[in-house]
Amino acid sequence: MSALVEIRDLWIEGRSDEDWSPIINGASLTLNKGEVLGLIGESGAGKSTLGLAAMGFTRDGVRISKGSVKFDGIGLIAASAAKKRELLGKRIAYVAQSAAASFNPAHKLIDQHTEGPVQHGVMSRAESMKDGIELYRRLRLPNPDQIGFRYPHQVSGGQLQRAMTAMAMSCRPDLIIFDEPTTALDVTTQIEVLASIRDIVEQFDTAAIYITHDLAVVAQMADRIKVLLKGDEVEEADTRTMLAQPKEEYTKSLWAVRAFERPQKPAVHTGATPVVSVQNVSAAYGKVPVLHDVSFDIHEGRTVAVVGESGSGKSTTARCITGLLPPTKGVIEFDGKALPANYKSRSKDQLRQAQMIYQMADTALNPRTSIGDIIGRPVQFYMGLTGKQKRRRVEELLDEIELPAAQYIDRLPSELSGGQKQRIGIARALAAEPKFIICDEVTSALDQLVAEGILKLLARLQDDLKLSYMFITHDLATVKAIADEVVVMKDGEVVEQGPKHDMFVPPHHPYTDLLLSSVPEMDPDWLTNLLNERGVDNIGDAAVDKMT
Amino acid sequence: MTTLLTLALILVAIAAGGWVLRFAGQKATGNAPAFRDMPFAVAFGYVLGACLLMFSVWYFFQPTTTKSGVPNAGVVFFRWAVQFFIISAIAAFLFRALGRMVGTRGTKKMFRQMPLTASFGVLVVILYALTAIFAAWLAPHGQEEVFAKVNVLPGGNAATGGDPLHPLGTDQIGRDLLSRLIYGAQNTVGIAFVTTCLAFFLGGSLGFLAATLQGWLDQVLSRAVDVLMAIPSLIFALLLMTIASAWAGSERWLLTVYMIIIIAVIDSTRVFRLARAVGLNIVVMDYIEAAKLRGEGLGYLIFREILPNATAPLLAEFGLRFCFVFLTIASLSFLGVGIQPPLADWGTMVRDSAQFINFAAFSPLTAALPLLAAGAIALLTVGVNFVVDWMLHRSSGLKE
Numbered sequence: 039m040s041a042l043v044e045i046r047d048l049w050i051e052g053r054s055d056e057d058w059s060p061i062i063n064g065a066s067l068t069l070n071k072g073e074v075l076g077l078i079g080e081s082g083a084g085k086s087t088l089g090l091a092a093m094g095f096t097r098d099g100v101r102i103s104k105g106s107v108k109f110d111g112i113g114l115i116a117a118s119a120a121k122k123r124e125l126l127g128k129r130i131a132y133v134a135q136s137a138a139a140s141f142n143p144a145h146k147l148i149d150q151h152t153e154g155p156v157q158h159g160v161m162s163r164a165e166s167m168k169d170g171i172e173l174y175r176r177l178r179l180p181n182p183d184q185i186g187f188r189y190p191h192q193v194s195g196g197q198l199q200r201a202m203t204a205m206a207m208s209c210r211p212d213l214i215i216f217d218e219p220t221t222a223l224d225v226t227t228q229i230e231v232l233a234s235i236r237d238i239v240e241q242f243d244t245a246a247i248y249i250t251h252d253l254a255v256v257a258q259m260a261d262r263i264k265v266l267l268k269g270d271e272v273e274e275a276d277t278r279t280m281l282a283q284p285k286e287e288y289t290k291s292l293w294a295v296r297a298f299e300r301p302q303k304p305a306v307h308t309g310a311t312p313v314v315s316v317q318n319v320s321a322a323y324g325k326v327p328v329l330h331d332v333s334f335d336i337h338e339g340r341t342v343a344v345v346g347e348s349g350s351g352k353s354t355t356a357r358c359i360t361g362l363l364p365p366t367k368g369v370i371e372f373d374g375k376a377l378p379a380n381y382k383s384r385s386k387d388q389l390r391q392a393q394m395i396y397q398m399a400d401t402a403l404n405p406r407t408s409i410g411d412i413i414g415r416p417v418q419f420y421m422g423l424t425g426k427q428k429r430r431r432v433e434e435l436l437d438e439i440e441l442p443a444a445q446y447i448d449r450l451p452s453e454l455s456g457g458q459k460q461r462i463g464i465a466r467a468l469a470a471e472p473k474f475i476i477c478d479e480v481t482s483a484l485d486q487l488v489a490e491g492i493l494k495l496l497a498r499l500q501d502d503l504k505l506s507y508m509f510i511t512h513d514l515a516t517v518k519a520i521a522d523e524v525v526v527m528k529d530g531e532v533v534e535q536g537p538k539h540d541m542f543v544p545p546h547h548p549y550t551d552l553l554l555s556s557v558p559e560m561d562p563d564w565l566t567n568l569l570n571e572r573g574v575d576n577i578g579d580a581a582v583d584k585m586t
Numbered sequence: 587m588t589t590l591l592t593l594a595l596i597l598v599a600i601a602a603g604g605w606v607l608r609f610a611g612q613k614a615t616g617n618a619p620a621f622r623d624m625p626f627a628v629a630f631g632y633v634l635g636a637c638l639l640m641f642s643v644w645y646f647f648q649p650t651t652t653k654s655g656v657p658n659a660g661v662v663f664f665r666w667a668v669q670f671f672i673i674s675a676i677a678a679f680l681f682r683a684l685g686r687m688v689g690t691r692g693t694k695k696m697f698r699q700m701p702l703t704a705s706f707g708v709l710v711v712i713l714y715a716l717t718a719i720f721a722a723w724l725a726p727h728g729q730e731e732v733f734a735k736v737n738v739l740p741g742g743n744a745a746t747g748g749d750p751l752h753p754l755g756t757d758q759i760g761r762d763l764l765s766r767l768i769y770g771a772q773n774t775v776g777i778a779f780v781t782t783c784l785a786f787f788l789g790g791s792l793g794f795l796a797a798t799l800q801g802w803l804d805q806v807l808s809r810a811v812d813v814l815m816a817i818p819s820l821i822f823a824l825l826l827m828t829i830a831s832a833w834a835g836s837e838r839w840l841l842t843v844y845m846i847i848i849i850a851v852i853d854s855t856r857v858f859r860l861a862r863a864v865g866l867n868i869v870v871m872d873y874i875e876a877a878k879l880r881g882e883g884l885g886y887l888i889f890r891e892i893l894p895n896a897t898a899p900l901l902a903e904f905g906l907r908f909c910f911v912f913l914t915i916a917s918l919s920f921l922g923v924g925i926q927p928p929l930a931d932w933g934t935m936v937r938d939s940a941q942f943i944n945f946a947a948f949s950p951l952t953a954a955l956p957l958l959a960a961g962a963i964a965l966l967t968v969g970v971n972f973v974v975d976w977m978l979h980r981s982s983g984l985k986e
Contacts, residue, residue: 118619118622118623119622119623120623360879361879362875362878362879381878381879381881384881386881389879389880389881393879394875394876394879396872396876398872401871401872401873402871402872402873402876403873404873404891404894404895405895406894406895407890407894415880416880419880419881419882420880466876470880
C-alpha cells in the first residue's frame, strides 16, 4: 500500500526585504492512511509552513523552491488550480489555531458547515445539515440540534474549535491538518477538545498532521512524532519510542524543560508584616461584580502564584493592587500601611515600589522607543539619574537580564525576539528598584525553552534582590516551577490557598483537583486513562458546570 | 440602436479573443501554470487592454486638423495628455534612478523599494516646493506687472497668436501668465501649508487630549466637533468669510489671515476625529498603562508615548488634508472671497479665464489658458496623493 502523503526533500523559502531566506531545508515525511503525525518545534521552526505545504499551499511571500509533495499519488506542487480546488476541502481539510478568526462572523455555523459539501457536490444542503448535527453530537457539543443555528460569537472558544473540526470533517476528508487547535484554550477546555478530536479522527479513520509546541498534547494525539528546529528535521520516531528514548540533544532539552522546579522555601514566621496584603477586596466593572472578598498575603522574597481559568478574576485582582481599578470594598496594604485605592492618589514612591510585567511584551514596550530609553525612563523618573550615570545604570540592568548592553541598547523592540522583549519588560520593572512585582502571564506567549529561561531569571533576581512576586498564570507547570504559595481562583473568588507542596498533594478542593487533573502529562496513555477513570462527562467544561 | 449593436459585437469579439488567447497560450507553452490557471475574466482583460492600447496609438497619430481646416480638438488634447504622461513617467524614472545612486544607505534603500508613482509624487512635491521658495528668482516678470498685449495665447509662436516674451501667454489685462503661475505656487501652496499645519496642531492636540483623558472633556469636544462637521464645509467657510470680509474692511492682508484661521478650524474637526480614533487605539496598549502606573504626566503621555506611534496615519492624513485645504482655498478664490487680487492665485486664475474653455472646439490653444492653472492644481493634488498612498502602504507593513 502506498502512503497517503509523501513529501520528499522539500525546500521552502520566504521573502524577507529583498531576498529569499530558507524556512524549510529539505524535509521529508510519509503519512499512511489513518495515521496521526505530530509535528513539534518552537515558533519559527517551520511547523505551520510544512503543514500547509502538505496541502500544496504556501502563504503569500513564501515559495516552494525544490522537492515534491504527493497526496495519494497526485503531485500537488505541479497540480493545476482546478485540480487543487477539487482536493482541498473535500479530501484535505485544515483546522486553524484561532477558530474565532477562521469563522465568518456574519454567517451561522451550520451555513458555513454546509458550504464545503454543497460546493464539492458531495451532499445536498439538507443532507449536509443533518450530517452536521450528527457530527456536533459526536463531538459532544452541548445541544447539538440547535447549536449550529448560532453565530460564531454566541458559542465559547472550545465549542467553536469543535465546530471547526466538524466543518473539516464535513466532506469526510482523508487528511486533516490541525494547526495548534488547542493552544489558545484553557486546560479544562483543551482536554475536552482533545478528547473529541481524537475520537472523531479514530472513528472515521482519518489521517492527520497535528502541529503543536506542547509535547504533552502531542503525546496524547499522535502515533508518530517529528521534531523540527529552524527548518531542519531533528528526528522522527513513533510516540512511545520518542518519549522514552529521545536521540538528539535538542529533543532531550525539549523533554527536560518541565524538570525545572524551585525548592520550597521555609514557612514565613508568624507575625511578619507581609509586603502586600490584599484584604477582603471586592471589585466590579461598572455594575457587574467580578471579585468577591479576595484576601491573600505576599511576603518578602516569596512568590505567590494566582491560578485560574480565563475570567476567574486573576488579572482584575492585579488591577486592584496597582490601583487601576479601585475596589468597591476592602483595602490593599503595602508594608502594613493602606494604599490609596486609585493609582492617581498614590505617591511617586508608592508607585515605584510595585511594578508590573505584562503578558504580551509586544504591546508592553513602546515600538518607537529604543531599549535604552525604555529602561532609562524609570531610572531618570524615579532615581533622577541623567546623562552618563543613567546610561551606566541601564547597562547594569541589561547585564542583570543577561543581554549584552553594547549590542542591544540602541535597538528598537521590533528587532528583538519574544523572549528578549520579555527580558526588557523585566529590566524596566527592575529599573524602579521595587520591592514587589506583578507578573501577569509573563511566560504564556513564549516557547517552553524560552519560558524556562525567563523563569530561571526571575528566580535568580528574587534571590539576589529579595523581590516579592505575584505570579498570575493558568499554567500549572509554571506554578510548580516557581511558586512558594498558590492561590486558586474561580469566578472572582478564592477557592483554595496555601503553600505549594500542600496544593499538589491531595486532598484538594474539587475545582483544584479538576485543574490539576486536566494538565496533560507526557504519558501517551494519560488521556485514555483519565477518560476511563472519570468518564466523558466528568472532564472539561462539563465538569466545571456541574460544580456551580 | 446601431451603436449598442456595435458595442455588443465588439464585446463578443473581445470575449472570443480572450478564449483564443488562453487556448493558444496553453498549446504554445505546453500548459504552463500561467495559462493553465488563467481565469477567463483575466484573459478577457488582457485582450480588452490590448485593444484599448491599439486604439490609443491609432488615435494619437490622427491628423490634428480635419480636411476643412478646423482643428481636431480631441486629437490635440489627447496628444498633449499622452506626451505629458510619457514625459512624467521618464522624469519619475530618472529621478528614482538618481535617488538609487546618490545619498545615504537609508535613502538608497528607500528609493529601491519605491514604486514609480511615488517617485513621481515626490518629484512633483519637490519641484513645487522649490518653485514656491524661489518664485522671485524664477519668475521672468512680477506678478502684478501689466503689459500692453492682452490675451496672448500660450506656445510662444507668433504664427499661432503667441509671443516669445510670454511663453505661456498673458491674461485679459496683460499680466504674464508664467510669472503668475510661479507666484501662485508661493501664495496658494504656502497659505495652504500654513493652514494645514494650524489645522493639525489644533485638531491633533485636542484629539489626543480627548483620547487620553476621556470622560466629560472628550464628550464636550466630540459633540462640538459633530456640530461643526454637520454644516457643509464650503458653505460654512463662505458664510464665515463674508462676515470676516466685513471685519477686515479695507485691510486685505487681514482677510487672508482670517481665511487661514477659518479653514484651519473647519479642517481641524477632521483631524480631531482621526487623532482621537488613533489615540484611542494606542491608549489601551500596555506600555501606556505602564507609563500611567509610573506616574507620568499628561504631556509625557501625549508627546512621548502616543505621538510617535500615531505619526504614520497622521502624516498620511496630512497629505490628504493638504490637498483638501488647497482645493478649498482655490474654490474660495474662484468664488471671489479667498486670496485677494492683485496677488496671483491659481483659483482666481481659473475663474478669470474660465469662459475660454468654450473655444476648445475651434482653438485648442485658447482653451488651454484656464487649463494651465487648473492643471497646476491637479498635478499637485495627484502628486501629493501618490506620496500619501505610498506612505500608507509602508506604514501598513504590506509587502508587494
